[in-house]
Amino acid sequence: MDGNNRKCLFEEIEAASFAIDDVKLYLDTHPNDQEALAYYEKYKCQRQQKVEEYTNCFGPLTADNVNVENGWMWVDTPWPWEGKC
C-alpha cells in the first residue's frame, strides 16, 4: 500500500514536471499567453505540493529537499538504481 502510494505520488510529480517543461517551451515564444501562464501556474503549484507530500512521507527526492532537523537523510533513502522509486 505504501509502495503504491509512493509510486502514485512519484508519477504525479513526473507528470507535473513534464507539463511544466512542455509549457515552458510554448511560453518561450508566447510569453503573454494568459491561458498558458495559468496552465504553468497550476502545474507549478501542483508539483510543489506533491513534492512536499512525497518528501514528508518518503524522504527527499532531491538534495535541496533535505530537512536537516532529522539529520542528513539524503543517504538513508533509496537511490534511483535500487528500484524503489
Place this chain on the structure above:
Amino acid sequence: MDNCKNNSCFPYENSMNGYNRWPSRPQNNFGCGRMEKPQMPGCNMGNNCGCAQNGGRFDNTTAPACGCGQCGNRNMQREKNQGSCQKSCCENNYGCPCIEEMPIAMAYVPCQQWRGVCSGAEGIRQGTIFEDLVKPFVNTRCNCNCGGVK
C-alpha cells in the same frame, strides 16, 4: 547562357580588340544578373504566414492569442489590418492559402496556437501536452499518406 551574352552581361564581354576585359555589371535575372534579395515573410508582408495579399503591416496588439503575427521588429509602423488574410492564415495554420505568395527556397514554421492542451499525465504518456504535436511517426518517415518510405 546565350541570354546572358545577348544582354551583354556575360562575365567577360569581348572588347573591340578581342581581349576580355573585366566583367560589366550584371543587368538581368538570367542567372548572371543581380537578383532581388528574397523578402522574409512577417513584418513587411502582413503577417507571419507571409501573406502579402493585404500588403500592409498590422497592429500586433490585435493579433490573436495564438501569437500569429507577432513581430520582432519594434520599429515597424503599426497599422490596423482588418483584412481576412491574417485571420484565415491563423485559423488555417497548416494550410495557409497564401502559400503561392511566399518566396521560394525559404522554410516556414506555422505559429503554434494554444489549443487541444491535455493534462500532464496524458502529456507524459504521449510525449507532448499539445494534441497538435502528436504525430504518428511509426516505422515510417510519416504515416500521413505523404510518401513516407517504409
